[in-house]
Amino acid sequence: MSELEKLPYSYNSLEPFIDEETMKIHHDKHHQAYFDKFMNAIQGTEFEGKDVMDVLQNLNKVPESVRTAVKNNGGGHYHHSFFWKILQKDTSFSGPVADAITRKWGTLDAFKEEFKTIALRVFGSGWTWLVVNDKNELEIVNTSNQDSPISVGKKPILAIDVWEHAYYLKYQNKRADYITAFFNIINWNAVNELYQSTQ
Ligand SMILES: [Fe+2]
Numbered sequence: 001m002s003e004l005e006k007l008p009y010s011y012n013s014l015e016p017f018i019d020e021e022t023m024k025i026h027h028d029k030h031h032q033a034y035f036d037k038f039m040n041a042i043q044g045t046e047f048e049g050k051d052v053m054d055v056l057q058n059l060n061k062v063p064e065s066v067r068t069a070v071k072n073n074g075g076g077h078y079h080h081s082f083f084w085k086i087l088q089k090d091t092s093f094s095g096p097v098a099d100a101i102t103r104k105w106g107t108l109d110a111f112k113e114e115f116k117t118i119a120l121r122v123f124g125s126g127w128t129w130l131v132v133n134d135k136n137e138l139e140i141v142n143t144s145n146q147d148s149p150i151s152v153g154k155k156p157i158l159a160i161d162v163w164e165h166a167y168y169l170k171y172q173n174k175r176a177d178y179i180t181a182f183f184n185i186i187n188w189n190a191v192n193e194l195y196q197s198t199q
Contacts, residue, residue, distance in 0.1 A: 004035040007084055014087055017181040019170045027084070030165050034076030034146070041069035052078045056148045075146030079127060083161050086194070088187035095188065097157065097195040104138050115160075116179045122162045129192075130158035132198040154197055157194040158186065171190075 007027050012020040042048050045063055046116045047055045052074050055062065093101075093108055105111035118140045119128035126144045131154040133139045143149055151154050160166075160182050167178035 001113065004032055004038070005081065009088070014089060014185050017185045018087075018167075021171045024140070025169070026161075026166060027080070031077070031080040034073045034080065037069065038073035038077045041066045041073055052081075053150060056151050059151050071148075071151070075148045075151075078148060078150070079146060079159065079161070082156065083159055086100070086158055086187050086190045087185050088190070089184045089185050090140075090187070091188040093188050095192040097188065097192045100138055100195065112183050119160055119179050120143060120163055120176060125163040128160050128162060129154070129156045131156050132195070136198075155194075155198045157198065160189050168172070 006042065011023040011027075013040065013089070023033075038052065042050070042055065042062075044065065047062060047070075054138055055070060055074050056078055059067060059071055098108070101108065101111050105114065115128065119142070122128060122142050122144075124144065126142055126147075129141050129143065129149050131139050131149050133154055139154075141149060141154065160179065162175060162179075167175065171178040171181075
């Protein structure tokens with residue numbers, strides 16, 4: 001059975017915006033649990049060994065008896081892997097995605113403001129995404145729990161995990177402060193790569 005990938009950087013490398021303890025628990029406990037349960041759920045189905053993206057894009061073909069488990073845990077696995085990749089301190093807002101964001105929102109600050117407003121609307125647990133939609137436009141969308149934008153044909157290029165486990169140790173109930181901090185650790189290089197892969 002394959003193993004969960006390690007974080008692509010050290011647990012403390014996003015300090016002070018996301019603390020080391022949160023990263024440890026988030027990756028080693030939460031992500032690991034999604035990964036294990038996902039592997040377990042697809043075991044013995046035709047999707048065993050397939051890439052999690054393929055699975056989430058073809059949820060309707062997953063046997064009904066395990067579909068909910070695959071959606072929740074496959075989503076949890078894929079989303080966290082995605083999230084780790086788009087986090088890094090000190091990258092610059094530049095390149096094609098900066099042009100596209102500026103075209104749509106006018107300024108980076110205006111984009112941040114709308115992203116934050118929408119992220120604050122997630123009721124309970126979920127994620128906020130910047131996606132390229134089927135009209136090839138940038139769009140900010142929320143998803144609940146571990147429902148995936150890729151299961152409904154959207155192409156994510158940026159995400160924030162707004163489950164409480166992502167921020168509660170450091171920010172407690174102050175989700176707005178966590179979102180503000182998140183803007184300091186967007187890996188714009190990775191977001192550019194993801195954006196370019198959709199074009
Ligand atoms: Fe999470």
